[in-house]
Amino acid sequence: MRVHEKSVRIAVVTHERDLHAHAVKAEMERRLPASVHIFETDHFGDGPGLSWSPQGLTEPVFPDAEGTRVDLRELDAVWFRRLGNTRTSANPEVTDPAHRELIDTDTRAAALGMLLTDFRGRWIDRPSSIWDAQNKVAQLRLAHELGVRIPETLVSQSPERIREFCGARPNAIVKAVQGVMQAPAGTITVGQELLADDAAMRLCPAIYQEFVPGRRHVRVQVFGDRVLAALLESDDLDWRPNLNIPAAEHTLPDAIEGALRAILRRLGLTMGVFDLKLTDEGEYVWLELNPQGQWLFVEGMTGLPLIDAFTGFLYGEATR
Amino acid sequence: MTVDTPVRPAIFVGQEQMTLAPAPALAQWERDLIARLEIERALHQIESMHPNETISGSGDGWDDCDYAR
Numbered sequence: 009m010r011v012h013e014k015s016v017r018i019a020v021v022t023h024e025r026d027l028h029a030h031a032v033k034a035e036m037e038r039r040l041p042a043s044v045h046i047f048e049t050d051h052f053g054d055g056p057g058l059s060w061s062p063q064g065l066t067e068p069v070f071p072d073a074e075g076t077r078v079d080l081r082e083l084d085a086v087w088f089r090r091l092g093n094t095r096t097s098a099n100p101e102v103t104d105p106a107h108r109e110l111i112d113t114d115t116r117a118a119a120l121g122m123l124l125t126d127f128r129g130r131w132i133d134r135p136s137s138i139w140d141a142q143n144k145v146a147q148l149r150l151a152h153e154l155g156v157r158i159p160e161t162l163v164s165q166s167p168e169r170i171r172e173f174c175g176a177r178p179n180a181i182v183k184a185v186q187g188v189m190q191a192p193a194g195t196i197t198v199g200q201e202l203l204a205d206d207a208a209m210r211l212c213p214a215i216y217q218e219f220v221p222g223r224r225h226v227r228v229q230v231f232g233d234r235v236l237a238a239l240l241e242s243d244d245l246d247w248r249p250n251l252n253i254p255a256a257e258h259t260l261p262d263a264i265e266g267a268l269r270a271i272l273r274r275l276g277l278t279m280g281v282f283d284l285k286l287t288d289e290g291e292y293v294w295l296e297l298n299p300q301g302q303w304l305f306v307e308g309m310t311g312l313p314l315i316d317a318f319t320g321f322l323y324g325e326a327t328r
Numbered sequence: 329m330t331v332d333t334p335v336r337p338a339i340f341v342g343q344e345q346m347t348l349a350p351a352p353a354l355a356q357w358e359r360d361l362i363a364r365l366e367i368e369r370a371l372h373q374i375e376s377m378h379p380n381e382t383i384s385g386s387g388d389g390w391d392d393c394d395y396a397r
């Protein structure tokens with residue numbers, strides 16, 4: 009630890025067992041004059057926890073995962089990765105789901121409030137920008153407006169409209185507008201069973217899309233100026249459930265890179281992880297943007313130097 | 329995890345929830361990374377975790393944070 013050296017101080021706001029955060033901390037502290045504090049926001053209650061006062065009766069301090077008290081006013085940058093965790097292993101003695109939800113919600117609200125009030129450094133990225141950008145309706149429209157090819161899409165809970173849309177598009181797919189942590193759902197093909205089930209369609213809107221054919225799935229990491237893309241080859245409709253697949257570094261055409269950067273700029277983001285599909289005709293079809301998407305597994309699958317690239321990016325933001 | 333009700337939302341018609349195949353090569357890469365970077369906290373000794381389960385990405389169920397607000 010370079011405690012006395014003049015160094016940048018960076019914090020990662022996240023939850024327990026976040027390998028992304030630990031990997032970046034280790035790399036950063038090995039390579040650069042920086043200290044990285046990991047805030048496991050679901051474990052604040054293990055130690056002294058949070059205290060705050062509008063009159064300044066206390067210092068605005070978060071305890072980091074090593075038990076260090078970190079004054080939010082002294083941080084140069086915050087990597088805002090995750091806040092709270094509904095599936096935490098903390099507080100096993102609390103079993104009432106409402107009580108567990110309250111612990112999560114009120115910790116998140118207090119922590120967010122303290123950060124918004126007392127942290128003055130650079131955000132990677134601003135919570136409000138992240139949350140706005142995450143909305144799939146908004147991001148699909150933005151991508152479309154910027155001239156990026158997206159699948160023909162209907163977001164709907166109208167059985168009539170859904171039947172008409174899917175009837176005209178063989179192998180149409182359905183996926184969640186947002187989804188829930190309790191039951192992560194993959195993309196699936198719309199079948200006759202669903203099209204005959206008006207009650208199911210009516211419950212809430214879902215995203216119905218034209219099926220984009222091909223087995224080439226592209227995951228793109230944009231960290232500031234750096235764009236690092238990977239090609240994942242999968243015969244599954246949704247590549248995520250089976251990661252035992254060929255994966256390699258991929259170079260995107262300049263026009264696609266430019267479009268992805270433009271999307272981030274418009275959303276006020278400095279980073280983002282995109283899902284695209286590359287058709288057999290060689291056309292890129294944009295699927296979604298994850299403002300704080302997972303990327304470490306891509307290094308594990310392809311060897312792309314993502315920890316290195318992200319560390320450089322984060323340090324650059326903190327010293328800007 | 330989802331309760332079997334006669335009526336379920338469209339995205340759950342035909343699937344319970346996403347089931348993840350073990351990814352032993354990726355899980356081994358993670359264990360090597362933890363050793364290489366000397367990450368002291370015992371991330372790899374999480375009792376609830378199968379050795380083939382991964383914690384570095386899409387395969388771990390945390391996914392891309394779409395659920396957060």
Ligand SMILES: Nc1ncnc2c1ncn2[C@@H]1O[C@H](COP(=O)(O)OP(=O)(O)O)[C@@H](O)[C@H]1O
Nearest residue numbers: 159195217218219220225245246247283295296
């Ligand atoms: N219209 C589509 N055609 C073909 N495959 C799709 C389509 N939409 C999604 N997929 C597949 O499902 C995966 C997950 O969908 P995505 O749009 O990234 O949403 P999320 O990851 O938030 O569930 C994609 O990476 C892709 O493999």
Ligand SMILES: [Mg+2]
Nearest residue numbers: 283296298392
């Ligand atoms: Mg995705």
